[in-house]
Amino acid sequence: MSKKQIILGAQFPGVNNFTVWSDPAAGSQIEFSSFRHFAETVERGKFDFVFLAEGLRVREQKGRFHELDVVGRPNTLAILTALASITQHVGLIGTLTTTFNEPYPLARQLATLDILSGGRAGWNVVTSPGAFTGANFRRGDYLPFRERYERARDFLETARSIWRGGDFYASSSHFDIAGRAGSGPLPQGAPVIAQAGDSDDGRELAAGHADLIYSRHGSLEEGQTFYADVKQRLAKYGRSRDALKILPGANFILGETLEDALEKQKAVRLQQVSPKNAIVFLEQVWNRDLTAYDPDGPLPKVDPDVAVEQLAQGRAARYDNRLETARAWRELAEREKLSIRELIIKVTGRKQFVGTPAQVAEEIDCYVQADAADGFVFAPHLTPGGFDEFVDKVIPILQERKAFRQDYATSTLRGNLALSEAWQPVAKAV
Amino acid sequence: MTQKSTFLLGFGLHAGAHGDDPDWRGFWSGLVDQLDGAAEFLTLEDRFADPGQDGLDAILLANWLAPRSRNIGIIAGAPLNFVEPFHVSTAIATLDYVSEGRAGLLAQRLDQQQSVEAGRAIGALNGFPAVDQPSLDRDALAAVDVVRRLWDSWEDDAIIRDVASQRYVDGEKLHYIDFLSADFRVLGPSITPRPPQGQPVVAVSWAVEADLALARAADVVFVPVEGDLAGMVATLQSNGPGTGPKVIADLHIRPNRADATELVAAVRTSAAQGAHGVRLILPAPHRQIAHVIDTLVPFLRADVLIGPPLGGNLRSRLGLPAVRNRYAAAA
Numbered sequence: 001m002s003k004k005q006i007i008l009g010a011q012f013p014g015v016n017n018f019t020v021w022s023d024p025a026a027g028s029q030i031e032f033s034s035f036r037h038f039a040e041t042v043e044r045g046k047f048d049f050v051f052l053a054e055g056l057r058v059r060e061q062k063g064r065f066h067e068l069d070v071v072g073r074p075n076t077l078a079i080l081t082a083l084a085s086i087t088q089h090v091g092l093i094g095t096l097t098t099t100f101n102e103p104y105p106l107a108r109q110l111a112t113l114d115i116l117s118g119g120r121a122g123w124n125v126v127t128s129p130g131a132f133t134g135a136n137f138r139r140g141d142y143l144p145f146r147e148r149y150e151r152a153r154d155f156l157e158t159a160r161s162i163w164r165g166g167d168f169y170a171s172s173s174h175f176d177i178a179g180r181a182g183s184g185p186l187p188q189g190a191p192v193i194a195q196a197g198d199s200d201d202g203r204e205l206a207a208g209h210a211d212l213i214y215s216r217h218g219s220l221e222e223g224q225t226f227y228a229d230v231k232q233r234l235a236k237y238g239r240s241r242d243a244l245k246i247l248p249g250a251n252f253i254l255g256e257t258l259e260d261a262l263e264k265q266k267a268v269r270l271q272q273v274s275p276k277n278a279i280v281f282l283e284q285v286w287n288r289d290l291t292a293y294d295p296d297g298p299l300p301k302v303d304p305d306v307a308v309e310q311l312a313q314g315r316a317a318r319y320d321n322r323l324e325t326a327r328a329w330r331e332l333a334e335r336e337k338l339s340i341r342e343l344i345i346k347v348t349g350r351k352q353f354v355g356t357p358a359q360v361a362e363e364i365d366c367y368v369q370a371d372a373a374d375g376f377v378f379a380p381h382l383t384p385g386g387f388d389e390f391v392d393k394v395i396p397i398l399q400e401r402k403a404f405r406q407d408y409a410t411s412t413l414r415g416n417l418a419l420s421e422a423w424q425p426v427a428k429a430v
Numbered sequence: 431m432t433q434k435s436t437f438l439l440g441f442g443l444h445a446g447a448h449g450d451d452p453d454w455r456g457f458w459s460g461l462v463d464q465l466d467g468a469a470e471f472l473t474l475e476d477r478f479a480d481p482g483q484d485g486l487d488a489i490l491l492a493n494w495l496a497p498r499s500r501n502i503g504i505i506a507g508a509p510l511n512f513v514e515p516f517h518v519s520t521a522i523a524t525l526d527y528v529s530e531g532r533a534g535l536l537a538q539r540l541d542q543q544q545s546v547e548a549g550r551a552i553g554a555l556n557g558f559p560a561v562d563q564p565s566l567d568r569d570a571l572a573a574v575d576v577v578r579r580l581w582d583s584w585e586d587d588a589i590i591r592d593v594a595s596q597r598y599v600d601g602e603k604l605h606y607i608d609f610l611s612a613d614f615r616v617l618g619p620s621i622t623p624r625p626p627q628g629q630p631v632v633a634v635s636w637a638v639e640a641d642l643a644l645a646r647a648a649d650v651v652f653v654p655v656e657g658d659l660a661g662m663v664a665t666l667q668s669n670g671p672g673t674g675p676k677v678i679a680d681l682h683i684r685p686n687r688a689d690a691t692e693l694v695a696a697v698r699t700s701a702a703q704g705a706h707g708v709r710l711i712l713p714a715p716h717r718q719i720a721h722v723i724d725t726l727v728p729f730l731r732a733d734v735l736i737g738p739p740l741g742g743n744l745r746s747r748l749g750l751p752a753v754r755n756r757y758a759a760a761a
Contacts, residue, residue: 026591058619064601069598074520074527079493086497109490112487115455135615136618137557140614142556179479179551
């Protein structure tokens with residue numbers, strides 16, 4: 001009886017406050033040497049894939065560029081194709097929007113990545129906020145908010161017809177295109193499709209069309225609930241439970257002892273949530289200028305401003321009900337006697353595996369065996385060496401536990417993920 | 431000026447050149463091994479929407495070739511009328527990082543038939559030009575301007591990592607480009623920091639009947655050797671010799687054993703008429719490359735017209751000056 005195998009993705013630390021830039025060990029976020037080190041390390045650790053997030057406009061806060069976090073990244077497809085050149089096995093998944101791309105150019109680029117990587121391409125399909133991101137693109141703010149998933153679904157179907165090779169054609173409310181693609185069939189049939197949307201629409205899109213879900217439900221209970229919910233949606237699309245892998249985003253902190261790791265975690269969280277950043281996070285909920293508040297003092301007595309436009313631009317909106325969130329945060333802060341900064345450190349944390357390498361390995365394995373996840377997409381807090389210790393110390397323990405591969409079993413990402421439903425390329429029309 | 435004048439050699443390929451070879455990766459890695467060190471640059475034309483033979487995306491192929499080569503400049507093509515200038519700008523900037531300063535953009539103009547095919551492949555969309563020559567010309571000029579402005583939209587010292595002020599970046603050194611053309615608007619700034627060359631090389635192909643404005647906006651212009659070469663050089667350098675873009679004459683190498691003596695004569699003529707270099711267009715590289723590398727290039731070198739490739743970034747080896755960032759405050 002073989003044990004359920006853990007899937008591991010490696011997110012390149014990027015444009016958000018989890019990436020610690022103030023540490024002396026923090027390297028370049030843009031030089032190719034950083035990406036090379038990162039990809040070679042996780043390939044040495046037999047990770048399933050490298051994962052890149054997307055951001056197509058520099059983030060703003062109160063009408064000014066957000067200065068406190070890492071900013072600046074390469075073009076996603078370009079850097080993944082460069083990494084395909086220097087690696088042999090690791091998958092390469094890029095987050096790419098269906099809102100500010102068109103099916104033919106993007107499908108052709110993903111086909112190029114799949115061909116040049118020998119079948120290791122993946123696409124995390126997302127949609128983008130219209131007006132803010134649209135300012136950088138020809139079509140501008142053209143897509144009504146409610147239509148963005150409909151377009152994403154149409155886009156994906158159109159892309160699949162292009163990947164088959166030969167004549168393609170689409171005529172829908174979103175696309176009216178035709179042509180003949182020369183590059184199909186692809187090494188994987190189609191790139192591995194990932195999806196990150198958490199709404200009901202997003203979950204349906206994933207259940208019908210995706211191979212992976214990148215989720216934010218990292219705790220054991222939340223993870224199990226989400227896992228069960230999404231897996232039960234598969235049957236109505238005629239797909240097996242193994243056809244869609246669920247991978248929460250997570251972080252890790254390693255130490256010599258548990259106490260040592262907890263100390264490190266505290267220090268890293270203080271680096272991630274600087275005093276000014278704590279105020280910026282609070283402003284996302286309060287939607288007011290709070291620069292006059294002391295980050296080490298209590299939360300504002302004044303309520304959030306729900307009348308005006310959002311002050312923070314270029315971030316996923318996490319707080320739909322500001323008044324409710326503010327009430328809950330005030331209660332939490334009063335109950336646990338937390339300052340603004342301490343509160344933000346608490347409420348903005350993602351799932352973190354903290355402990356000795358053996359403890360972290362055991363906990364990861366337990367989560368996967370308990371069906372809280374099929375694996376994780378880990379984001380370290382340091383560029384580019386954030387996975388060095390994990391690969392040297394945690395991976396061997398996962399391998400000893402028979403929960404993670406000793407070596408890559410196949411040459412494609414789809415094969416290594418053991419996806420049961422390989423997309424069969426349709427024979428090319430002559 | 432004291433700058434040594436060098437006659438430049440490059441190769442012209444397209445990103446579907448693997449043809450019927452089923453091993454595309456093997457073909458391209460073998461090819462770049464042979465070309466690297468043999469010339470200053472190669473151009474990769476993109477066969478966007480060419481029915482049934484649209485090949486690979488040229489900019490992505492360039493990013494794959496860059497880590498496999500050490501010396502050769504890589505000028506990757508994109509049909510700017512049919513793609514997003516923002517994506518092209520960041521992808522070429524990335525190529526410049528990956529290649530450590532060897533990147534260029536070939537701003538491709540498609541012919542009428544190709545433009546119709548490309549238009550069908552993306553659909554009729556707001557913000558993209560109509561498929562008539564004046565609209566395409568106007569849009570291409572605007573798109574190149576956007577690509578270039580985005581490269582300048584970060585000052586070189588924008589990333590400060592200043593622990594005292596808790597700031598990673600100095601927001602004063604990022605700039606909106608706020609570009610508005612007849613067809614579209616791009617606000618900026620880029621998401622990619624300014625590339626190593628500041629401005630990667632922008633190249634276009636040009637013939638006398640084509641729009642001159644785009645050629646004048648380029649750093650390098652490829653012209654057919656068959657025409658009035660001296661006249662074209664004069665037109666492109668209308669502000670006097672040494673001004674305007676570098677002019678490179680295109681020499682089409684016949685697939686079946688091009689004659690070395692004939693080639694030397696054509697190179698001499700090109701030089702005499704004021705061209706700064708030649709690009710050898712290889713229509714069937716899999717059959718030609720051995721002859722070109724083993725016979726033609728040594729012959730050109732022996733004739734002392736063309737020296738071994740220089741080192742350094744692509745701008746400098748093409749004799750292009752370093753460029754100031756248009757958005758940086760004057761010191």
